Amino acid sequence: MTHFCPECFGDKSLRSLLIKARPSYPDGVKCDFHPSRKGIPDAVVIDRIDGAIRSNYGWADSNPYVNEGATLPELIEGLVQPESEDILQAVKAELENSEDYDMRKGGEPFYDDNQTFVKYETTYNPLHEMWDRFKYDIVHQQRFFSQRGQGWLREIFSDLEHQKDSSGQSPIYTVSPSEKGWTMYRARRRDTEAERAKACAAPAAELGPPPERLRRAGRLNAPGVACFYGAFDIETCLAEIRPPVGSWAVTAAFDLLRPITVLDMTRFTNEVANRSIFSPVRQKRLDQWRFMQVFQEEITRPILPDDEVLDYVPTQAVSEFIHVALAAEAKGTGSRIDGIVYGSAQRPGGRNIALFGEAALIDGGTDEPEDKLSRAALSGLWDDGAGYVRPSLQNMLGPDPALKLREGSVAVHRITGIDVRWMTEDPDNELQSLDF
Numbered sequence: 001m002t003h004f005c006p007e008c009f010g011d012k013s014l015r016s017l018l019i020k021a022r023p024s025y026p027d028g029v030k031c032d033f034h035p036s037r038k039g040i041p042d043a044v045v046i047d048r049i050d051g052a053i054r055s056n057y058g059w060a061d062s063n064p065y066v067n068e069g070a071t072l073p074e075l076i077e078g079l080v081q082p083e084s085e086d087i088l089q090a091v092k093a094e095l096e097n098s099e100d101y102d103m104r105k106g107g108e109p110f111y112d113d114n115q116t117f118v119k120y121e122t123t124y125n126p127l128h129e130m131w132d133r134f135k136y137d138i139v140h141q142q143r144f145f146s147q148r149g150q151g152w153l154r155e156i157f158s159d160l161e162h163q164k165d166s167s168g169q170s171p172i173y174t175v176s177p178s179e180k181g182w183t184m185y186r187a188r189r190r191d192t193e194a195e196r197a198k199a200c201a202a203p204a205a206e207l208g209p210p211p212e213r214l215r216r217a218g219r220l221n222a223p224g225v226a227c228f229y230g231a232f233d234i235e236t237c238l239a240e241i242r243p244p245v246g247s248w249a250v251t252a253a254f255d256l257l258r259p260i261t262v263l264d265m266t267r268f269t270n271e272v273a274n275r276s277i278f279s280p281v282r283q284k285r286l287d288q289w290r291f292m293q294v295f296q297e298e299i300t301r302p303i304l305p306d307d308e309v310l311d312y313v314p315t316q317a318v319s320e321f322i323h324v325a326l327a328a329e330a331k332g333t334g335s336r337i338d339g340i341v342y343g344s345a346q347r348p349g350g351r352n353i354a355l356f357g358e359a360a361l362i363d364g365g366t367d368e369p370e371d372k373l374s375r376a377a378l379s380g381l382w383d384d385g386a387g388y389v390r391p392s393l394q395n396m397l398g399p400d401p402a403l404k405l406r407e408g409s410v411a412v413h414r415i416t417g418i419d420v421r422w423m424t425e426d427p428d429n430e431l432q433s434l435d436f
Ligand SMILES: [Zn+2]
Pocket: 004, 005, 006, 007, 008, 031, 032, 033, 034, 037
């Protein structure tokens, strides 16, 4: 019997699997390749490796002309990163031995030297099913947040802060006011001269979120809930309001007053961080990453005149869940998620942002407490010097706006033309896909 130890392998996830398993095996038995280390019986190690390979890899093809995939030694080398050639050969021999029983029953060996191996592409993703059930449930069954609905959202969206793309970037991050590229633009249709004059005279109020009773529902906010929808450039923000040629719009730029934490959906267009097939969270992270790629399309879809108000309810629930529940549960981050960054459906390559709650408020906008002076005085009075303001008092002071209008940024635009991009579909093909 051969014995291995965690040090035999370079793959970190496999090593930690073996480190966890090792204490349950008898002391005094040493690794065949590291005589000073406690060994683990080959059956245990090979069982882990065999399981991971079979659930992730299959034969490249039975077609002899197709020459792709990895040979068995290449596959083992890449997955477990054996410390030496001897270890590689031992793993290979043990994998081959482990399937003797199947062969006696007439089966073919899976670990065949003449085969090459490729990774399975599984298309099944349980999160899509859960999302569809959530949508149906919240629209047709329970308008108010049910326990069941919250459970599904938690399943789908929790642990987002642990995601990383292939270059190590997290989709959740905090931006400080000094960071470049975080100027946000907002546009409003203002077709008459009187309307434009009014907008230019009071841009923070006119271009910010409207007062509470006038807030309309959007894809990411229920009626009455403050939400600042902006874009990171003027072209995108004009495209997003879908103005007809000949109409007029007023735009303004807004800068951050304080740090905000965002969930950046555009990061999901990158590749997910590569994780070992021995990592216990590999499939979970991969499923969530792929789900988020599709989910992004759902929130970028334009609001159309024929849309039912109910169509927005699921995404509204998600943004509320992400803003209120998710960050509170996320250990370590401590801060709420103030907004979502997402790609523009109106202008490919453009990026939008939706800011929620108090992060949506503009200094000098409609929600500014009337008496600015007393507010400042109060916070000075009760601040104990460490920047701590009693929570109850903080509530009294009202929300802390995250945005301010950039002076001199208000501009009036007349729309002189629209760029259109399209795809031509064969009408027959479209019918076929409807059948499907
Ligand atoms: Zn060893």
